[in-house]
Amino acid sequence: ETGVTQSPTHLIKTRGQQVTLRCSSQSGHNTVSWYQQALGQGPQFIFQYYREEENGRGNFPPRFSGLQFPNYSSELNVNALELDDSALYLCASNVQGTGSPLHFGNGTRLTVT
């Protein structure tokens, strides 16, 4: 069984730039959720994708957007980066409708300078 994988592991961007983070879901999982984790805090829900559509969203502005592909992999895009966007971005997957726990990848550490 292949777990959730994320790329890249680390990334440094400049304020105002755009970034794309990638995630491959665990095999057999059809739902992907993205979380932002600031240093010393718990993960904050960004959004969830199921059947290639957004299926729920947390309190994040529209410059945070995503995609899900037919193979259930996903991208998180952030436009007009701000310094406060510096965080660990976590991707998690599970199977929709089964009440199963989320399985997380090890995240992408984004630093905005």
Place this chain on the structure above:
Amino acid sequence: GESVGLHLPTLSVQEGDNSIINCAYSNSASDYFIWYKQESGKGPQFIIDIRSNMDKRQGQRVTVLLNKTVKHLSLQIAATQPGDSAVYFCAEYNNNDMRFGAGTRLTVKP
């Protein structure tokens, strides 16, 4: 708004002792609760879960207790080991939306 929170930000225990990590939740509509362990440089790792129709669930060395009356969740770790040192998060799940608390850092002293 409603949120998941933790009573203590840090917990230090002696190796071999039992650990208890507490969590308060405020959304009475949440029907599924999960404990995660996060080690440095890694993503959260699933430990144990419990549904709202249960009040206790046991795993290997871990037990989760749910008290819906006072909206309280706890994680008990038996015979705590150095490898248990990590940050522990409780999460509540409601309508495809999982919310996390800030976490408790568990340190195991040899």
